[in-house]
Amino acid sequence: MPLGEVVRDKSDSRYCGVETEFNDDMPQLLAFNINGGFDFVVSPLMDPSYRPSLMVAGNNGAGVPPFAGSDLVLSPSQWSSHVVGKISSWIDLDSEDEILRKDSEIALKEEIAWACHLSLQACLLPTPKGASCANYARCVNQILQNLTNMQLWLRIPLEKSDNDAMNGNSDHLSGGQVDSWETWNSFRLLCEHHSQLSIALDVLSSLPSSNSIGRWFGESVRAAIIHTSSFLTNARGYPCLSKRHQKLLSVFFNHSIQAVVSGKPEHSLPTGSSELAVNHIDGLQRHPLRPYLDYVAYLYQRMDPLPEQERFELGYRDFLQSPLQPLMDNLEAQTYETFEKDSAKYIQYQRAVSKALMDRVPDEEASMITTVLMVVGAGRGPLVRASLQAAEETGRKLRVYAVEKNPNAVVTLHSLVKLEGWENMVTIVSCDMRCWDAPEKADILVSELLGSFGDNELSPECLDGAQRFLKPDGISIPSSYTSFIQPVTTSKLYNDVKSHKDLVHFETAYVVKLHRVARLAPSQPVFTFTHPEYSITRSNQRYMKLQFEMPNDTGSALVHGFAGYFDATLYKDVHLGIEPSTATPNMFSWFPIFFPLRTPVQVPPGSPLEFHIWRCCGSTKVWYEWCVTSPSSSPIHNSNGRSYWVGL
Amino acid sequence: MPLGEVVRDKSDSRYCGVETEFNDDMPQLLAFNINGGFDFVVSPLMDPSYRPSLMVAGNNGAGVPPFAGSDLVLSPSQWSSHVVGKISSWIDLDSEDEILRKDSEIALKEEIAWACHLSLQACLLPTPKGASCANYARCVNQILQNLTNMQLWLRIPLEKSDNDAMNGNSDHLSGGQVDSWETWNSFRLLCEHHSQLSIALDVLSSLPSSNSIGRWFGESVRAAIIHTSSFLTNARGYPCLSKRHQKLLSVFFNHSIQAVVSGKPEHSLPTGSSELAVNHIDGLQRHPLRPYLDYVAYLYQRMDPLPEQERFELGYRDFLQSPLQPLMDNLEAQTYETFEKDSAKYIQYQRAVSKALMDRVPDEEASMITTVLMVVGAGRGPLVRASLQAAEETGRKLRVYAVEKNPNAVVTLHSLVKLEGWENMVTIVSCDMRCWDAPEKADILVSELLGSFGDNELSPECLDGAQRFLKPDGISIPSSYTSFIQPVTTSKLYNDVKSHKDLVHFETAYVVKLHRVARLAPSQPVFTFTHPEYSITRSNQRYMKLQFEMPNDTGSALVHGFAGYFDATLYKDVHLGIEPSTATPNMFSWFPIFFPLRTPVQVPPGSPLEFHIWRCCGSTKVWYEWCVTSPSSSPIHNSNGRSYWVGL
Structure with missing residues (x-):
């Protein structure tokens, strides 16, 4: 049964599995574990003593591989809902022993074929025995080419394991240490990031550094196998996990990663406890791993429910969207509707306008001076409202021009002004700000033209056009904005881009709610634009070279692309942005931007990552190269x- | 005028250019150098003092870039045949100075546009100023996207230059040394191996190691700029080159690389020499660089003419061919015709058969015993002939079966036997050897089923089928064969594969006469097959993992793929093969095979290169994975x- 009914994403992490030994009697095995509270079993399908080369030669067709029962012993839905096939762990396709290699290939293919026949959802592949896994990967890759739905979970220990301790094979590695992430990385590169190849992480008693673990959150991890030996014992004799393990599990749950309990019970619980008594009354044998399951369920249920905004954004997680082109295209009503609900954003605007009004007009002149404020790109009016509220709040007199190029939005704007009775204060101008012939000059120019990457919706070009009608000492809100960028691992997004099988999608920036992503280094500022800008050599072309250093304890990493953000200074200390370390709380108008790389770049430990990005301007479009x-x-x-380009 | 009329490939290397200073008077400049014996000039197109940012602002459209004359000063054919545009060498797109960067971009684009307007065949781009050249590459890459025919030659010094000596910019390089090949490599990776981007190498007085130089022969080098300062002085006071330089130039000539003489004359020739006198009589001023040109021409003319076989193969150089599928397809008459001319091959076969016959039948029994010899895959009969000649040569009696599956070849075989009067000795069998029901068993089985990579035309599968009718102590000729492989740089082949824009061509092995290729490490043996093979676990599946170490003084290298060869033991010490270090002389039946890589792999100095290759066998086909x-x-x-696969 599910771990709990917390209001969360209805993801797979509600279900908890258990790893079992081989058992001829699958119905009994399944009933015992399901009754014991687990949702599924991870069980060997084939007798572990079977070796193809030991089968009697010449018994033509009589030799049947020793599978655990026929397909009839369980119903099709039982097989597919409750059984993950555990591929024989003796398999070693990169052994020096050629017979073992050949046996391994035959058995692996037989077991996967059987699992497909049973319509299992997934099979667990044994951990590669050494650092070298090319033949294993070649064989799995061949299987993946013809696999319809099943997932293959490659089992990988969550640790930097000592190579010497692992059957001393002859890999030529410098340190003797193999980073298990590197084994995974090599395996999946050989298999071309196949979307049906994912990971089951073995969680052991000791954990690597947080930076090293962090890399896995950009990968396709499906299960976390938690060993009983990694549990501590609490004061009452019950199993529990260390704080670091607890934190790790909550991140797993948050990433839809299923827990699987594995190992022998290592905690002898106090006898005569009330729970045990209850179970005895039921006449059922209590599952020996139940205390571990209970603890995992406790951790699951203890998690905070998702805040409303996060729930709203669930459907957008790791979903690639093309950035808006509000200059070239006209936004739709629904888009305005969504953005206008972002009160966190308009509160910041109102604060900025208030401060600007007070700086512009001293208290003693408040009743005499009328400030001219122009909202350029007024849309359906939220910034007009924020500006008028700022005027009211500060007691300043305001004359507002609302300039909007989208004739459809202008319709709504007119009815808003009428509805609110703003006719004396607000003039509506249906015109592109770049060519409007303004009747007077403005004290304050207010705009919200920013994209996820700051300048990517051509705010610089629009405001360059608009600053003609700003007084020489006038104020632009925002007064400046800066884009930021950081390298990320995100195999999900990489695969989604790759699935289009063309160049265009690999050279496009996407707006995306990043979730399954490893942020490999702190973000760095990229391009800054300041308004107004009166320099005679003014240009909106930009070039930036950035060097990222990953923390030393990360190990090597694979960069699938770069996540981009912005931060804008609206006025003086009032800012607005989505750069993770300074992001404006509760604001939802912008998801990050993602610049993919056509070929992921592997960065060895300690190597700098050098990234270049250009903002290029032509006569009809603006684009980035990177x-x-x-x-x-x-x-x-x-x-x-x-x-990919943005039309002027 | 051309350097000489040696019988060679009629390539560009016959022409020699000269690098000049900027000159307003292009007609005079060209006439002087053409009259001086050079074929073309490499000349600046624009006044070197020009900087876009220094042009008077506001003279709308009046500012014309100071080019060397209008397009009318030379005829269109003069421009395109005799002028290579030398792009201003002050250009530095990766300078810290933003104004210089912008000036550089404007000037570069103006000059290339002008060169295109003049239909020049090529422009020489200045050497990147530092190790970091991303902005330069970005700008050149933009230009390349819209360039119709013109080549861009990036000027690269042929040396490991000391970074500190080069305007001390802030590149974070470990050693302070920049390998100019790495600069080139980064530049062309940024430009995606664009086929119109090539190299002009600056040859200076000191040369890097041979291994380091060797890398360039896998690259698209179009010109070698030889500086007067790199010349020595001979006993008579004339310029000459060191032995290493001489050898380098002959390799250049062999790779169609044009020489360009550059620099001021550094040799004051003895006055009153007869040549000078002759020139004075003509009333022409002798070109001050003429002695250098004469020396280069001397080196060109001194080269050995190409041997006939090489001339025959000229058209095949670096031309990708799909390997034959003689098992699945029937060969055409023309193909038989070509292969039958390869006398070097049949001499080896005759030697092998002779030795086998003598081992099989002692001299004293020569007249009594008739040896049964089967030619499997007899084609139009060359091996039948070689076998009969061996019998004659050794005085052994022979009964020959000629087994051939191609009914078209069998026609020719019949008329050959009649023509030669072999009816009593030769039985023709029109049948696939894998299913022939032989009337008796053979002493010797002779075949020529090998492909460029040995087993790639399915010799193992065919001979496995044929060994049924070999006596238990019978002999197979060949008795074994081994494939070999080595990593190569070959941007030409990589680009040719890439031009198909699909996956299939990157996963196909090609037969190709390798010419513009850098062999990065000695070849290593891959798969061996032995015949007959009676082991009960016999399998034609193979797996090999190879580790290549490049010589330490190579520097880093880019691997575009792997060249494959074979060597076959026909019988005892008689072998046949194309592995470069042991290749059978004068044999032309096989070109090497080439396994491409989808993404070229960069190998840092001292790093091992690990390669895996599998020979996989299915029920209808055999294929390689790598x-x-x-x-x-x-x-x-x-x-x-x-x-890519070979049909059974």
Whole structure:
């Protein structure tokens, strides 16, 4: 039964499995574990003593592999809902022993074929025995080419294991240490990021550093196998986990990763406890791993419910969207509707306008001076409202021009002004701000033209056009904005981009609610634009070279692309933004932007990652180009804006 | 005028250019240098003092960039045949100085546009100023996207230059040394191996190691700029080159690389020499660089003419061919015709058969015993002939069965036997050897079923089928064969594969006469097959993991793929093969095979390169899969033979 009914994403992490030994009697095995409270079993399908090469030669067709019962022993839905096939762990496709290699290949293919026949949802593949796993990967890759629905979970220990301790094979590694993430990375690169190849992490008693663990959150981890030996004992004799393990599990739950309990019970519970008594009354044998399951369920239920905003955004997690082109296209009513609900944003705008009004007009002149404020890109009026509220709050007199190029939004704007009775204060101008011939100059220019990456919706070009009608000492709100970028691992997004099988999608920036992502280094500022800008050599072209250093204890990492953010200074100390370390709380108008790389770049430990990005301007469009030059050079992405651009 | 009329490939290397200063008077500049014996000039197109940012602002449209004359000063054919545009060398797109960067971009684009307007064949781009060249590459890449025919030659010094000596910019490089090949490599990776981006190498007085230089022969080098300062002085006071330089130039000539003489004359020739006198009589001023040109021409003319076989193979150089499928398809007459001309091959076969006959039948029994010899895959009969000649040569009696599955070849075989009067000795069998029901068993089985990679035309599968009718102590000629492989740089082949824009071509092995290729490490043996093979666990599946170490003085290198060869033991010490270090002389039946990589792998100095290759066998086909796992993991190529396979 599910771990709990917490209001969360209805994800797979509600279900908890248990790893079992081989058992001929699958119905009994399943009943025992389901009755014991687990949702599914991870069980061997084949007798572990079977070796193809030991089968009697020449018994033509009589030799049947020793599977655990026929497909009839369980119903189809039992097989598919409650059984994950555990592939024989003796399999070693990279052994020096050729017979073992060949036996392994035969058995692996037989077991997977059987699991497919049973319509299992997933099989657990044994951990690669050494650091070298090319033959294993080749065989799995062949299988993946013809696999319809089943997932293959490659079992990987969550630790930096000592290679010497692992059957001393002859891999030429410098330190003797194998980072299990590198084994995974090699395996999945060999298998080309196949979307049906994912990971089951073995959680052991000791954990690697947080930075090292963090890498897994950009990967396709489906299960966390928690060993009984990794549990501590609490004061009452019950199993519990260390604080670090507890935190790890809550991140797993948050990433839809299923827990699987594994191992022998290592806690002898006090006899005669009330719970035990209850179970005895039921006449059922209590499952020996039940205390571990109960503890995992306790951790699951203890989690905070998702805040409303996060719940609202669940459907957008890791979902790639093309950025808006509000200059070239007209936004739809629904889009306005969504953005206008973002009160956190308009509170900041109101604060900024208030401060600007007070700076512009001293208290003693408040009743005499009328400030001219122009909202450029007024949409359906939220900034007009915020500005008028700021005027009311500060007791300043205001004359507002609301300039909007979208004739559809202007309709709504008119009815809003009438409805609110703002006719004396607000003039509506149905015009593109870049060519409007303003009747007077403005004290304050208010706009919300920013994209996820700051300038990517062409705020610079629009405000350059609008600053003609700003007084020389006038104020632009925002007064400046800066984009930020950071390298990420995100195999989900990489695969989604790759699934289009073309160049265009790899050279496009996407708006996306990042969730399954490993942020590999702190973000760094990229381009800054300031308004108004009166320099004669003013240009909106930009070029930035950035060098990222990953924390030393991360180990090596794979960079699938770069996450982008912005931070805007509205006025003086009033800012607004989505850069993670300074993000405005509860604001939902912007998801991050994602710049993919055509080929993921592997960064060895201690190597700097050098990234270049250009903002290029043509007569009809603006675009970005980007590339990596260290540790190795990528192609330059999106040359001449061939794949992705923003229309002027 | 051309350097000489040696019988060679009629390549560009016959022409020699000269690098000049900027000159307003292009007609005079060109006439002087053409009259001086050079074929073309490499000349600046624009006044070197021009900077876009220094142009008077506001003279709307009046400012014309100071080019060397209008397009009318030379005829269109003069421009395109005799002028290579030298882009201003002050250009520095990766300067810290933003104004210089912007000036550089404007000037570069103006000059290239002008060169295109003049239909020049090529422009020489200045050497990147530092190790970091991303902005330069981005700008050149943008230009390349819209360039129709013109080549861009990036100027690169042929040396490991000391970074500190080069304007001390802030590149974070470990050693302070920049390998100019790495600069090139980064530049061309950023530009995605664009086929119009190539190299002009600056040849200076000191040369890097041979291994370091060797890397360039896998690259698209178009010109070698030879500086007067790199010349020595001979006993008579004339310029000459060191032995290493001489050898380098002959390799350049062999790779169609044009020489360009550059610099001021550094040799004051003895006055009153007869040559000078002759020139004075003509009333022409002798070109001050003429002695250098004469020396280069001397080196060109001194080269050995190409041997006939090489001339025959010229058209095949670096031309990708799909391997034959003689088992699935029937060969055409023309193909038989070509192969039958390869006398070097049949001499080896005759030697092998002779030795086998003498081992099989002692001299004293020569007249009594008739040896049964079967030629399996007899084609139009060359092995039948070689076998009969061996019998004649050794005085042994022979009964020959000629087994051939191609009914078209059998026609020719019949007329050959009649023509030669072999009817009593030769039985023709029109049948696939894998299913022939032989009337008696053979003493000797002779076949020529090998492909460029040994087993790739399915010799193992065919001979497994044929050994049924070999006596238990019978002999197979060949008795074994081994494939070999080595990593190569070959940007030409990589680009040719890439031009198909699909996965299939990147996962196909090609037969190709390798020419523009850098062999990065000695070849290593891969798969061996022995015949007859009576082991009960016999299998033609193979797996090999190879580790290549590049020589330490190579520097880093880019691996575009792997060249494959074979060597076959026909009988005892008689072998046949194309592995470069042991290749059979004058044999032309096989070109090497080439296994491409989908993404070229960069190998840092001192890093091992780990390569895996599988020979996989299905019920209807045989195929290879291959991958690299170190320094980083590639995808597994050709999984399940999805792109390339050989039909059974």
